[in-house]
Amino acid sequence: MTGTEWTITATVLAGLFGLLIGSFLNVCIYRWPRDLSVVRPRSCCPSCLAGLLEKAGIPLYSEDAEFEEAIDAGEFARFAPAARIAWYDNIPVLSYLLLRGRCRRCGAAIGWRYPLVEALTGVLFAWFVWHLGPTLAALKFCVFAALMVGLVFSDLETLLLPDEMTIGGFFLGLVFAVLAPRTGLFSGILGLMGMATGLRAGSLVEALIGGLLPAGTIWFGGWLFEKIRGKEGLGFGDVKMLAAVGAFLGIQGALMTVILGSVAGAVIGWIYIKVKGEDAGSYQLPFGTFLGAAALYSALAGNGLLNWYARGV
Numbered sequence: 001m002t003g004t005e006w007t008i009t010a011t012v013l014a015g016l017f018g019l020l021i022g023s024f025l026n027v028c029i030y031r032w033p034r035d036l037s038v039v040r041p042r043s044c045c046p047s048c049l050a051g052l053l054e055k056a057g058i059p060l061y062s063e064d065a066e067f068e069e070a071i072d073a074g075e076f077a078r079f080a081p082a083a084r085i086a087w088y089d090n091i092p093v094l095s096y097l098l099l100r101g102r103c104r105r106c107g108a109a110i111g112w113r114y115p116l117v118e119a120l121t122g123v124l125f126a127w128f129v130w131h132l133g134p135t136l137a138a139l140k141f142c143v144f145a146a147l148m149v150g151l152v153f154s155d156l157e158t159l160l161l162p163d164e165m166t167i168g169g170f171f172l173g174l175v176f177a178v179l180a181p182r183t184g185l186f187s188g189i190l191g192l193m194g195m196a197t198g199l200r201a202g203s204l205v206e207a208l209i210g211g212l213l214p215a216g217t218i219w220f221g222g223w224l225f226e227k228i229r230g231k232e233g234l235g236f237g238d239v240k241m242l243a244a245v246g247a248f249l250g251i252q253g254a255l256m257t258v259i260l261g262s263v264a265g266a267v268i269g270w271i272y273i274k275v276k277g278e279d280a281g282s283y284q285l286p287f288g289t290f291l292g293a294a295a296l297y298s299a300l301a302g303n304g305l306l307n308w309y310a311r312g313v
């Protein structure tokens with residue numbers, strides 16, 4: 001194969017793999033905020049499951065008022081196999097189209113989130129492999145894309161940002177800083193001072209500062225807001241999410257994410273409140289959704305791809 005043929009093949013494979021990862025993300029988005037295992041049982045239709053529980057006289061209880069369909073983990077494991085989705089009805093994007101967005105058994109509508117998350121993850125994986133080749137650098141951005149897509153839709157649906165993806169993402173960012181090193185503002189300064197010798201050490205320092213400094217700053221801002229205004233301005237999940245973004249994209253990427261995410265969140269949130277006639281005092285903006293979209297934009301178009309060393313590593 002020529003170089004171009006190889007890149008095209010790798011891009012197609014990455015896109016297909018992204019569809020599968022997107023399918024897994026859909027499971028995580030539903031189960032992690034409900035503290036359910038993402039491994040067992042296999043995928044099931046929530047509305048078939050609700051029907052089975054109702055028939056058995058088991059009420060769907062809710063620990064958290066925000067969760068109308070929170071399910072007890074034990075009952076979930078017991079009843080889910082009977083509500084299982086067959087493999088041929090669980091093919092990313094394709095099954096949704098063939099089934100015309102409805103469950104084969106109960107006919108309930110399947111959320112548009114399912115094919116959207118799958119398609120989005122597939123396109124992002126293909127994009128990064130197309131631009132960076134089949135490299136560790138591309139793997140790093142694919143992992144980052146999966147984390148952001150997961151967080152965007154978790155926050156949109158449940159107003160929760162699971163620690164698995166925020167704190168887990170921060171540590172993955174540190175690992176990739178060593179595996180696929182990059183230079184940035186701080187590693188450059190430290191290198192000039194002769195402090196962080198070597199590309200990997202400098203890259204790790206960059207990821208640590210990028211992860212902790214912007215996140216620490218907005219945490220402090222939120223704490224101050226709470227002291228002065230006496231109401232919560234920012235969820236701690238957003239702070240942890242920004243730490244993950246900074247560990248992957250460095251300090252410039254994290255700053256770009258905060259600025260873009262805040263502006264987009266303020267504008268779109270304001271429009272939403274006006275159009276829907278929501279009460280501005282009690283409306284809770286899924287800020288993580290905007291942070292995630294801004295972080296993906298930064299990774300695609302911002303300096304996430306600039307200063308990039310690792311193409312040949």
Ligand SMILES: [Zn+2]
Binds near residue numbers: 103105
């Ligand atoms: Zn069903």
